[in-house]
Amino acid sequence: MGPGLRRFILISIPYLWLLLFFLAPFLIVLKISLSDTAIAQPPYLPLLDFSKGVAGISDFFSKLDFESFVWLTEDSLYTNAFLSSLKIASISTVLALLIAFPLAYGMARTSDRWRSLFVMLVILPFWTSFLIRVYAWIGILRNEGFLNQFLLWTGLISEPLQIMNTPTAVYIGIVYSYLPFMVLPIYSTLEKMDESLLEAAIDLGCSRLSAFWLVTLPLAVPGIIAGCFLVFIPAMGEFVIPDLLGGSTTLMMGKTLWTEFFSNRDWPVASAVAIMLLLFLVVPMVLFQRQLERQQEAGR
């Protein structure tokens, strides 16, 4: 077996797998988003019929239309779901950054022996089931939950706060679930930072605070950007958190897609929602990939 052939086989196997199970499915989603709902099995029309030859194929293409997308723009439910996803994902990303940065900064400033322990403590919840971590918050946030009991006990409030089934619960859930994704990239940039740069800045007359603004923060920017992408992009399409913590009033794209598919059995509309979400996320995803590749090049 020649080296050329060997290389070809090595590249082909994972490549074909991803083409078949990652890329091809999107083309099918695109096709179904252009189809019409039908009471049939599967519940959409037209179906591609190869037995009729070219006539069947052209007939198939002539029946595709943008009806589902028109439907999305006409019904305010979908626009609201989109805007609300955008708002919830953005606010959660900012909140996660505000909590993660001091944490990562504190971790980077401990001695080597403590650092590996702290890194493990951040990674541990990330390995723990997502569903279980969201479930844990139901017990805390509901009306007779721990938070309300605690606040009632301290006398700060006289009747339970309604936090469950509100956007606040969704913010808490997203920030909590995605916090490790924000902490780790920021920590890894801060940890690599050359401390003598700070000393130099202070020697040259910077105050501690302005040294932080002028030296530490700019150096941490790649980590901050990576962390924000890692939180924002999946949060936009999040289903479990808004479904379990947000109740019926919190609209989000991921939840809308799920309902259209499983409850309404409207596959074309569910596919159209997926395509819209994907179109919106393509730009941040490409930026994220560039960022990762640049970091890999730098690590070489």
Next chain:
Amino acid sequence: MTRKFTWFNATSLTLGFAFLYLPIIILVVYSFNESKLVTVWAGFSTKWYGELMQNTAMLDAAWVTLRVALMTATLATILGTMAAYVLVRSGRFRGRTLFSGMIYAPLVMPEVITGLSLLLMFIAMGIDRGLFTVVLAHTTFAMCYVAVVVSSRLVSFDRSLEEAALDLGCTPLDAFFSVTLPIIAPSVIAGWLLAFTLSLDDLVIASFTTGPGATTLPIKIYSAVRLGVSPEINALSTILIAIVATGVVTVSLIEKRRAISEAGAK
């Protein structure tokens, strides 16, 4: 030089880790609660664990999930390691940008989209859904995580070792198994474990791609959670957390010992 560790740092560490761990601690503590009311403490008891062991539907789901996760982790590790090799070693080839795009995109792709698209493809291809389709779906996104973990190790790998083996008469496959694989082994194992937990944990993609007779544990937990909080779910969660925590701590201890022995050998 020493880094200044301030009160601000100490406070942010304390608050940050309290935020990360308090919910889990509360969950675990209340799995040992006698009372059915999760928020009222009525004394220590392990009765919910006993009840869990009687719940055959849960145990069946756990068995399905375990099988799916084992198959997924193994397949994803093989494919992901190959993909990492292609990313780091194969240089330029036609379609490389698309390839790296397909590796990185699933890391952030919303699960509802991945799940829906795979399901629609399985239906279009006329594949019967069940355990097998869940494994295919999980492998597809898990292999990308493995590829990222393994490629970060391959990047820092000293290529001359591999070249020496080839010069000394190894076939490329021999060189891979006797030189490269032992060196990248920790990241391959880490990749396998990551793929395993990702599969174990996944609700959304499994819900879309599963079929009759292949209800996984997350799907089961999800439908129970929708009905409300119950101490039995707390007990189940505690067991899962304990398994994962033991795994993560063991791996990091092995890693630490290896790092120490490597440093000692130098």
